[in-house]
Amino acid sequence: MAVIVSAIDEPRSAKLGKALIFMVWLALASALCWSETVWRDEVRALSLALQGDNFIDMLRQMHGEGHPAVWYILLRAAYIVIGSPVVLKILALTIAAAAAYLLVFRLKLSLSIMLLSLFGSFSLFEYAAMSRNYGISMLVIFLIVLSWDKGARNGILLGLLFALLANTNVHSVVLVGGFLAYWFFDLVLARPRSPLTEYRAFATAAAIAAVGIALCFATVYPTFNDTGQNDLSGENFALLALRALVAPSSHFMAFYPNIVLELIVAYPLASHIFAALMSVLIYGSLLALADRRPAMIAAALVLLGLSLLFTLVYPGGYRHQALWLVFMIAITALSPRSQREGAGVADIEAAGGIVRFARLCFPILLALQVVSGIEKVNQAFVVEIPFSRSKDFGAFMQSRPDLKDAVIMADPDYLVEALPYYVSNRTYLLREERFGAIVRYTRNARLSLSLADILKTAHRLRQSEHVPVVILLSQRLDQIAAPVSLRESYVWRLSLTPEDISAFQSATSLIKRFGATAGSDETYDVYVLK
Incomplete structure (x- = not known):
């Protein structure tokens, strides 16, 4: 996994280099955003946000749509100011730019992980050019990382951020659970034992997060889109859940670029090979966190939680699956290799080659997203095939x-x-x-x-x-x-x-x-x- 780097006393050349990297990203993301033809899911959100005579009426009418309220509130507020449907693009790009700024200048990541994350399809296109609510999740997740002080975690602040994250989209509720799991296991596995004040901060954050999660579900359910859920009639519920737990990587095949997905369609037998390779990359990424057990447990729980959601509720597209990548980026920045746990670190280091290979898996996953990003640029500016007519x-x-x-x-x-x-x-x-x-x-x-x-x-x-x-x-x-x-x-x-x-x-x-x-x-x- 990435080596954590320090931003303290960063040389001027490094700062200028980061500024150049950010400007390149902003130019590409802006070009993709303004060239992209909006499609139905984007405009549907704006149509929902503009219902009713006021915010309360709008929230009442969108109840049961399937998404919590944050994106709709932001859209309606921006529309009041701008008065044009173009608020979709302006708002999405602004949120994505804020997240990209934090990724480049504030998160403590290696240069390679930062670059691969920044120019991946999810941060360059899906959460920037595509005007949806998932980009807000990335921004809030990075704000959580920056607010996470190991010495004195603020339970109220983090709890409010968790509650906000839970109300960006339903999938992010799983991410909230992942952050709480990381915090909990970081406390119970710490050596020496964590003081009682840290447990109180955790309990405060968990309580506030629970309120946010309850608000999310109260907004989303019962849904009026009753045909949009997986049809589980005739299926063995326990068997479906077991499959999701045993082979969650099968729900994350969209991590491959289109060139691979087209190959899988053309040669169905290849799907088993690429599914196995994806399992290696995903489980290798988890194994690379083995010297940070709280991080590994949290990332694994998020992976399993999203897999269960895709299996039992409704299938996940790339925008949903990529949330796991964003969570992994956050965990990488949040959990430097430390000696707090003591026991087991020497054994992990002794594993040598396996761990070194595992630490290549997440960068490879991110590199695949960069290939997908290149494909998006090619479609937009070379082939010029629009996303929608x-x-x-x-x-x-x-x-x-x-x-x-x-x-x-x-x-x-x-x-x-x-x-x-x-x-x-x-x-x-x-x-x-x-x-x-x-x-x-x-x-x-x-x-x-x-x-x-x-x-x-x-x-x-x-x-x-x-x-x-x-x-x-x-x-x-x-x-x-x-x-x-x-x-x-x-x-x-x-x-x-x-x-x-x-x-x-x-x-x-x-x-x-x-x-x-x-x-x-x-x-x-x-x-x-x-």
Whole structure:
């Protein structure tokens, strides 16, 4: 693991070097942020934040969405000041820049770990260019590290930071548990024994954190997105949990860059090899902490906690999985190699080669994230394939004055969620049969639709609203020659038959077809009802 370095009496050249590194990161992150096309999950959060007449009303209406309130409160407050959807990008980049500043100038990390962490895909793109709530977690985690004084830990301050972290996203509740576990085992394993005042500080922080966790769950549950959870019907709950505990690395395959993931898709047998390699890297990263047992226990518990969450609640994407990397960075900066534990250190050093290899594993994991970051830069500025076609669609709609008042509907419904960032047209949700820009993934909706149903709804809307009706379809109808029933989203289904396709094409005009995207499914054919 990284050797901890001191910032005391840092030479001027080192400070200038760090400033240059930070400016390079800021230039890259800013370019990615402003070039990135926002997609539905980003705009959905802003749409939720702007609900209601005030903050209280907004919080009431977003209850059950699946995320705690901090991101929405920040978005609404920023929108009051700026008054434009661009607050999404400004806020996300500002938060990421603050976290990057702490990473470069304040955290006590080796140069290699700092650089690999800074230019990894999670800190360069996922938590900076992508306007989501997970970047707040990284900032708060680094603030926790800076507030962690081994001599006199402030239970109130750390407790408040833990509570704040728990309300950035549900996954960060697991990280709070990891920090508390680290603190607890650092106390009980310390030699000589820790004084009673330190236990009191821990109890204070734990109590405040518990309040924050309770607030998070009170905001999130019960969720109205009842189809968004893993379907465990017919599954053995104990067996699922056991698999998550035995092989948690299987839930972190997104740590590989796209070039490897594409290889796994092309050659399924390779997936076992790469899964085994990921296990080696993850468990090696934990083993490298063996001379800091509290840190190793905490990192292992966070790994297992996230694995259980991905197994039993809902699958984890890269943005969720990368939180473990951020926690590992924090633990690395937080827990210098010390002799406080005494027993066992000599045995670990005697292991020699194994520990030296283990200490390479986490840097290798971070290096994989840098490769992913390079891929993001390549997609944005070389290949120029957008993450979503929502921006292109907005430009197209601006070029069609005859459609300025059109109602937009889509299948799947969630394709309309990104559109309010670029167009002001009203959007209609087919599954829920209502106007709106926020899809509720509920079973109390039309779970099965046919193309005939979509066409019928379009005719009804044009008759009732007296405006053009634009229909976005993710399916390329001219590529379907036989009856099919397609799964969409979590439990939605769309039925297509040659007869319905012929009737739909006769009643509509295909006015635009958008190309491929990089990383999302937000591309579509655009039809207008004749």
